[in-house]
Amino acid sequence: MSTAKTERLLIADDDAGLVEAYVLFFEAYGYTVQTAVDGAGALAAYYTWRPDVVMLDIQMPGVDGHAVAREIRRMGFTPRPFLLAVTALRAPAEKAESIKAGFDHHFVKPARLPVILAAIASRPTI
Template sequence: MLVDDNVDAVTMLAALLAAAGHRVESFSDPRSALAAAPAAAPDAFILDIGMPGMDGYELARRLRAQPGCSGALYVALTGYGQQGDRELSREAGFDHHFVKPVDAGRLLAVLRQRAPRTG
């Protein structure tokens, strides 16, 4: 599951992930993603941090508390790259922290380790 309030970024990254064989559900609104997550039970969440209404830290904490979502892989994909930002993402339960623009090869390598592909 991919969540970023930048619709263009969501569209581009979803296309990249789908081309690599992953099934992708994308959302530009954190609350919609939160509502859809239990039924979807994704293997991985890629979340932006700086979103209006609910930041990615809070979204990650809430998702981890939901049934079927606690064991997923959590990846922060954000423009926030300072050491303090990385510490906040770790405290919120993220497994990895990538700064935009993401190195697609590194992101795909992390997903291959934990999230099965559909194809």
């Protein structure tokens, strides 16, 4: 199943079962994965690890996913990380808020992991 990717993927979600499933899926495709259970942990991991892709839940304890995305974009690191919201928030206004916060995509749970994988694979490269 591996696509021989060496990209780093940070996943932050407060649902341990989902995180476990995400890790198994993306590691099978060759991604190196780190995880966080909240927004503060996601920011700390981002600062130290600088992943290529960041997949965030929006509704997490403490710092929410929108705040994490805004902070990552504020830092302005190059290359620019690919940000994905994977959330239960489904209203058009909530999707618009995700894009405004700096996300490249907004997926609604239960998100189909092959669709997320395809979005990552088709992103523009810098």
